Amino acid sequence: MNKELQDSLKRKAAVKAADYVENGMIVGLGSGSTVTMLVDELGRRVQKDGLQFTGVATSISTAQQAKSLGIKIVDLDMVDAIDLTIDGADEVDSHFNGIKGGGGNLLWEKIVAINSKKIIWVVDQSKVVDTIGAFHLAVDVIPLGSQHLLKKFDDAGLKPVIRIGKDDHPFKTDSNNLIIDLHLQKIEEAKKLADYLIKTVGVVEHGLFLNMVDTVIVGKEGTPQVLTNPNHG
Ligand SMILES: O=C[C@H](O)[C@H](O)[C@H](O)COP(=O)(O)O
Numbered sequence: 001m002n003k004e005l006q007d008s009l010k011r012k013a014a015v016k017a018a019d020y021v022e023n024g025m026i027v028g029l030g031s032g033s034t035v036t037m038l039v040d041e042l043g044r045r046v047q048k049d050g051l052q053f054t055g056v057a058t059s060i061s062t063a064q065q066a067k068s069l070g071i072k073i074v075d076l077d078m079v080d081a082i083d084l085t086i087d088g089a090d091e092v093d094s095h096f097n098g099i100k101g102g103g104g105n106l107l108w109e110k111i112v113a114i115n116s117k118k119i120i121w122v123v124d125q126s127k128v129v130d131t132i133g134a135f136h137l138a139v140d141v142i143p144l145g146s147q148h149l150l151k152k153f154d155d156a157g158l159k160p161v162i163r164i165g166k167d168d169h170p171f172k173t174d175s176n177n178l179i180i181d182l183h184l185q186k187i188e189e190a191k192k193l194a195d196y197l198i199k200t201v202g203v204v205e206h207g208l209f210l211n212m213v214d215t216v217i218v219g220k221e222g223t224p225q226v227l228t229n230p231n232h233g
Contacts (some may be wrong), residue, residue: 009124009219014038030087031059031105043069085116101138101207133187
C-alpha cells in the first residue's frame with residue numbers, strides 16, 4: 001500500500017474514532033501518525049463545535065499538539081480514571097492481540113491503557129494481520145546494562161537491535177529509556193513471550209498489548225470497519 005493511500009485510510013479511522021469522544025469525558029490520547037490525525041480532528045471539533053473534554057497524553061509530542069489546538073491536557077495522576085483512550089497500533093490480529101511501540105511510546109501508552117475504561121485503536125487495513133510479529137516488537141529498557149540485555153536476547157534467538165534515532169544516536173524514549181526492537185517475523189506464543197520479557201530485569205515494558213483493546217476501527221476504502229472485541233463486556 002502506498003503512503004498516500006495508507007494516510008487516507010488512517011485519517012478515515014481517526015475521524016470515525018473522534019465520534020466516540022463526548023462532552024465531559026476524560027480521554028486518553030495515544031501517539032503516532034494516526035493519533036496525530038485524530039488530535040487534529042478533535043482540535044477542530046473543540047474550536048468549531050465547542051466540544052469539551054480533558055485529555056491525558058501518552059507522549060510529550062501528543063501533549064504538545066493537543067495543547068496547541070486548545071485541548072486541555074492533564075497528568076494521569078490528576079484524574080481518577082480515563083473514560084476512553086484512543087490510540088494507534090502497528091499490528092492487530094483477530095484475537096485482538098496487538099503490537100505497539102513503532103514510535104517508542106509503548107510505556108506511557110500501556111500505563112494509560114490499563115487505567116482506561118474503554119480502549120479504541122485506529123488503524124489502516126494493512127495493520128490487520130493473521131499473526132503478529134512481522135512488525136518489530138519494541139522493548140523499553142533502562143540504559144544501564146542494555147548491552148548485556150541485548151546479548152541475552154540474542155542468545156535467546158530474539159533477533160534484537162538497539163533502536164537508533166534520527167540523530168544517529170540510540171533512540172531515547174520520553175522516560176529517557178532505550179528501545180530494543182525484536183525482529184521476530186512471527187509471534188506464535190505471544191503470552192509466553194510477554195511473560196518472559198516482563199520478568200527480565202532491565203526491561204521496563206514491551207509492546208505486546210494482548211487482548212487489551214475493546215474496539216478496533218479499521219480504515220479501508222469506503223466506510224471504516226468497527227471490530228468489537230467479543231471477550232470484553
Ligand atoms: O509508539 C508508538 C505507538 O504505539 C503508535 O500508536 C503506533 O506505532 C502506531 O503508529 P502510527 O499510527 O504512526 O502507525
